[in-house]
Amino acid sequence: MKQTVSVNEYPVFCLEIDRSETSLDSVEAICGYFRACIEAHRSAVFIAEFDHFAHTQSLPEGHIGEDIRAAKNVVFCFGISLPKPELLACRPRSIGVAETDRGFLITFLETPMPVANAAMEDWAVGLCKAETAAA
Numbered sequence: 837m838k839q840t841v842s843v844n845e846y847p848v849f850c851l852e853i854d855r856s857e858t859s860l861d862s863v864e865a866i867c868g869y870f871r872a873c874i875e876a877h878r879s880a881v882f883i884a885e886f887d888h889f890a891h892t893q894s895l896p897e898g899h900i901g902e903d904i905r906a907a908k909n910v911v912f913c914f915g916i917s918l919p920k921p922e923l924l925a926c927r928p929r930s931i932g933v934a935e936t937d938r939g940f941l942i943t944f945l946e947t948p949m950p951v952a953n954a955a956m957e958d959w960a961v962g963l964c965k966a967e968t969a970a971a
Contacts (some may be wrong), residue, residue, distance in 0.1 A: 847946040849953075851960045854939040858963045863906040866933045866940060866963060870910045873959040880955070883911040883928055908936040914952045931956065 867885050874880045889907040892898040900907075913928035929952070929964050932943040942960045947953055 843954045849942075849944050849946060849957065849960070851942040851963075852939065853942065853963055858940070859961060863908050863933050863935045863940070866942070867908050867910050869963065870931055870933070870959060873955075873958070874910070877955060879916050880912055880914050883913060885910055887932075888932075903937045904934055905937070908933050914947075914949065914955075916949060916951065929956075931960075940946075 846868040855861070855919055858866075859959045860869060871882050871885070874882045887907075888909055889900060892907075892925065894902055909932050911930050918924075930944065931949065932941075934941045934943075940963075942963065944956050944960075947956075
């Protein structure tokens with residue numbers, strides 16, 4: 837097996853949201869919001885929702901940080917370009933949604949596609965609008 841490094845590092849975008857900054861009150865509601873954003877996007881496709889908290893909790897060796905109440909990943913793909921097969925290792929995309937004692941933490945890896953980064957940033961920031969339920 838050959839090992840290659842195509843990008844030296846993947847910056848992670850993080851957005852901390854206090855409970856008072858969003859009308860959504862649970863990880864499930866936020867995941868639903870992201871799913872609606874993905875389904876409304878012209879080139880994105882929703883794949884799955886993964887309950888990372890439940891999975892980790894079910895493992896005998898599983899460990900979850902004390903301040904984490906819930907944690908899910910919304911898995912999707914933009915599918916705009918596939919210039920070489922090696923890029924499949926970086927796909928699909930995921931947005932992490934964690935509930936903490938303070939509120940919510942939204943995380944995702946930066947992509948090499950500015951259009952995808954802009955969409956994910958817009959979706960995340962949209963959670964802080966007063967009427968996110970209508971988004």
